[in-house]
Amino acid sequence: MGKTLFxxxxxxxxxxxxxGGASLLHVDRHYLHELCISRGFPTLHERGLPVRNPDLTFAxxxxxxxxxxxxxxxAFPWSIKVMxxxxxxxxxxxxxxxxxxxxxxxxLHVIGPELGLTLPGTTVICGDSHTCTNGALGALAFGIxxxxxxxxxxxxxxxxxxxxxMRANLEGTMARGVYSxxxxxxxxxxxxxxxxxxxxxxxxxxxxxxxxxxARMTLCNLSIxxxxxxxxxxxxxxxxxxxxxxxxxxxxxxxxxxxxxWKTLATDADAKFDAEVSLQVSxxxxxxxxxxxxxDVIGVDGRIPEPGHVSKSDALAYMGLKAGxxxxxxxxxxxxxxxxxxxxxxxxxxxxEVARGRKVAKHVEAWIVPGSVGxxxxxxxxxxxxxxxxxxxxxxxxxxxMCVGVNEEWAAPKARCVSTSNRNxxxxxxxxxxxxLASPAMAAAAAIAGEIADVRQFMS
Amino acid sequence: MEKFTTLTAIAAYYxxxxxxxxLIIRVERCAKVEKGGLGKYAFEMARxxxxxxxxxxxxxxxxxxxxxxxxxGNINFGCGSSREMAxxxxxxxxxxxxxxxxFGEIFFGNCFQNGLLPVILPQAxxxxxxxxxxxxxxxxxxxxxxxxxxxxxxxxxxxxFAIEPLRKKAxxxxxxxxxxxxxxxxxxxxxQQKDRLKRPWVYV
Numbered sequence: 218m219g220k221t222l223f224x225x226x227x228x229x230x231x232x233x234x235x236x237g238g239a240s241l242l243h244v245d246r247h248y249l250h251e252l253c254i255s256r257g258f259p260t261l262h263e264r265g266l267p268v269r270n271p272d273l274t275f276a277x278x279x280x281x282x283x284x285x286x287x288x289x290x291x292a293f294p295w296s297i298k299v300m301x302x303x304x305x306x307x308x309x310x311x312x313x314x315x316x317x318x319x320x321x322x323x324x325l326h327v328i329g330p331e332l333g334l335t336l337p338g339t340t341v342i343c344g345d346s347h348t349c350t351n352g353a354l355g356a357l358a359f360g361i362x363x364x365x366x367x368x369x370x371x372x373x374x375x376x377x378x379x380x381x382x383m384r385a386n387l388e389g390t391m392a393r394g395v396y397s398x399x400x401x402x403x404x405x406x407x408x409x410x411x412x413x414x415x416x417x418x419x420x421x422x423x424x425x426x427x428x429x430x431x432a433r434m435t436l437c438n439l440s441i442x443x444x445x446x447x448x449x450x451x452x453x454x455x456x457x458x459x460x461x462x463x464x465x466x467x468x469x470x471x472x473x474x475x476x477x478x479w480k481t482l483a484t485d486a487d488a489k490f491d492a493e494v495s496l497q498v499s500x501x502x503x504x505x506x507x508x509x510x511x512x513d514v515i516g517v518d519g520r521i522p523e524p525g526h527v528s529k530s531d532a533l534a535y536m537g538l539k540a541g542x543x544x545x546x547x548x549x550x551x552x553x554x555x556x557x558x559x560x561x562x563x564x565x566x567x568x569x570e571v572a573r574g575r576k577v578a579k580h581v582e583a584w585i586v587p588g589s590v591g592x593x594x595x596x597x598x599x600x601x602x603x604x605x606x607x608x609x610x611x612x613x614x615x616x617x618x619m620c621v622g623v624n625e626e627w628a629a630p631k632a633r634c635v636s637t638s639n640r641n642x643x644x645x646x647x648x649x650x651x652x653x654l655a656s657p658a659m660a661a662a663a664a665i666a667g668e669i670a671d672v673r674q675f676m677s
Numbered sequence: 678m679e680k681f682t683t684l685t686a687i688a689a690y691y692x693x694x695x696x697x698x699x700l701i702i703r704v705e706r707c708a709k710v711e712k713g714g715l716g717k718y719a720f721e722m723a724r725x726x727x728x729x730x731x732x733x734x735x736x737x738x739x740x741x742x743x744x745x746x747x748x749x750g751n752i753n754f755g756c757g758s759s760r761e762m763a764x765x766x767x768x769x770x771x772x773x774x775x776x777x778x779x780f781g782e783i784f785f786g787n788c789f790q791n792g793l794l795p796v797i798l799p800q801a802x803x804x805x806x807x808x809x810x811x812x813x814x815x816x817x818x819x820x821x822x823x824x825x826x827x828x829x830x831x832x833x834x835x836x837x838f839a840i841e842p843l844r845k846k847a848x849x850x851x852x853x854x855x856x857x858x859x860x861x862x863x864x865x866x867x868x869q870q871k872d873r874l875k876r877p878w879v880y881v
Contacts, residue, residue: 232865233864238843239843241861243868255708266855272880281708299708338876345759346758346783359782359783360783361786362759362760362761362790364790365786372855372865373865373869376854411752411753411756414779414780441757441783442756444779444782510697527693528693528694528751531693621758622705623705623707623708625705640697640757640758643697643699643722643723644699644700644703649727
């Protein structure tokens with residue numbers, strides 16, 4: 218029987234079989250953000266262990282840094298200390314650091330692919346749950362906790378149990394105003410926030426093949442919101458073209474050799490998955506969440522459902538919404554366009570198309586936070602920042618910002634925020650803040666309408 | 678790592694589904710608070726009212742459940758962020774074992790790194806145990822026997838759970854994963870030597 222993409226990459230990285238279903242896997246790419254360093258390195262030092270492979274370890278600040286224009290680092294004494302620790306430790310260990318304002322700085326899951334660090338067939342591990350974003354290139358990528366970060370720093374390996382495999386077949390053609398963010402939100406709504414638990418997902422089908430690489434990253438980014446170990450897309454001609462010429466990508470004869478290898482990775486025709494799920498994307502409306510789990514999602518033309526469980530009644534109360542009401546027309550206070558989900562230049566182009574020639578509603582504060590220095594420069598070269606600034610959006614500096622809120626870039630209590638990020642959890646964007654997840658197009662439409670709005674009405 | 682063998686303790690039932698790690702510990706606490714100090718911030722948004730007083734609707738605020746060392750949860754417990762501080766915070770409240778129908782993948786792994794046992798039981802079993810705990814708080818004790826891989830409910834019924842052998846051994850004996858992997862340094866070096874020839878583009 219043939220093998221899946223996941224199984225091929227897994228098998229290629231087994232250093233040792235530890236018995237009982239556990240394997241020691243080699244880590245090709247270990248990405249560190251500043252909190253991984255400030256929390257992980259003290260343990261490494263306590264144990265007197267060196268970083269085994271600084272050459273395969275890459276760091277950038279994204280979590281605690283301010284996104285304010287003109288920022289110089291952390292916004293608080295504690296975050297300045299975290300930044301100092303990051304600089305000292307990476308310098309001592311010889312780890313490549315993409316620091317503030319340097320080419321390469323940005324959200325880790327944006328810069329990994331952008332710099333050509335994330336490659337098809339590699340294992341990409343990071344102390345951040347959205348590492349699965351990197352699976353869009355056909356990498357085996359997942360997030361871990363701090364103990365395992367230390368384990369990788371010391372050994373360049375990780376102890377893992379093989380998850381089951383699941384194929385998500387996305388078939389059909391997306392309508393205008395619908396993007397990969399809508400596809401993955403709809404899939405989470407269909408199979409639930411634990412629908413992928415215990416599985417590594419491969420996204421397949423005509424709708425996935427049609428997506429460009431950045432849209433595939435959005436798709437894979439929300440794999441963790443399905444409860445899955447990871448999400449990935451088999452590399453194809455689009456992937457090889459995306460990788461070519463990037464800063465750390467192979468070049469010349471080595472590129473050709475790499476592509477030849479990557480072409481062997483796709484799932485074999487006779488491979489069997491432990492589970493198969495499907496989603497018909499034709500006719501799907503733009504999606505938006507109404508509750509406090511990404512699975513609480515409906516079409517923007519829909520009504521808020523009756524709660525079927527005490528958790529959902531709690532969610533409605535937290536969100537200040539009533540079952541049976543239309544979601545469109547709900548007044549919003551904040552809009553956030555950014556995060557490892559939707560902060561790439563293609564996302565910003567989509568938002569700018571909606572914003573062009575229009576104005577952000579007076580009562581709305583709307584932020585654009587590009588995913589990296591590279592994205593920011595490219596967007597500015599295209600004049601996208603001028604479109605946003607003219608419309609009344611703030612044009613900010615790259616980082617995680619309001620997605621995770623560790624730098625306290627929060628909305629006010631009970632404020633309603635339409636966000637292109639990945640989590641609408643209780644308190645995620647600040648205590649008592651009500652988050653609605655949506656695509657960059659829907660977020661831009663909400664900023665302009667001042668309420669949750671169907672972006673299709675903004676498109677000619 | 679602290680060993681886990683058998684635990685008989687008060688167990689509290691928190692039936693909320695999809696308890697995410699943001700709910701367990703706010704992210705700015707992860708960044709600012711030292712490991713040993715996280716317990717008092719565990720579940721802070723559910724556990725305390727905005728004025729800082731105890732929220733009576735949070736199960737672990739009531740009577741004997743304040744002393745709970747076992748937490749019984751619902752599906753997808755610990756979903757979301759990879760923050761290991763969620764495990765540190767729960768451990769800081771005194772919890773050594775979480776029982777649920779399913780877990781967030783990363784949280785599940787993080788538990789084992791900290792000597793905390795996550796137990797998966799069928800949803801119907803978890804709900805039955807949870808209801809028994811709520812019905813009789815004075816008798817709300819469970820026994821979790823890792824060696825035998827059973828949870829003993831208040832009515833003495835036994836419920837078997839599965840655990841991967843290496844993880845079981847590590848918990849029972851308090852093994853150190855990094856120490857064990859470092860014993861395999863020769864294998865790691867041999868892997869990389871071979872891999873450098875096969876996939877030179879990986880080694881930048």
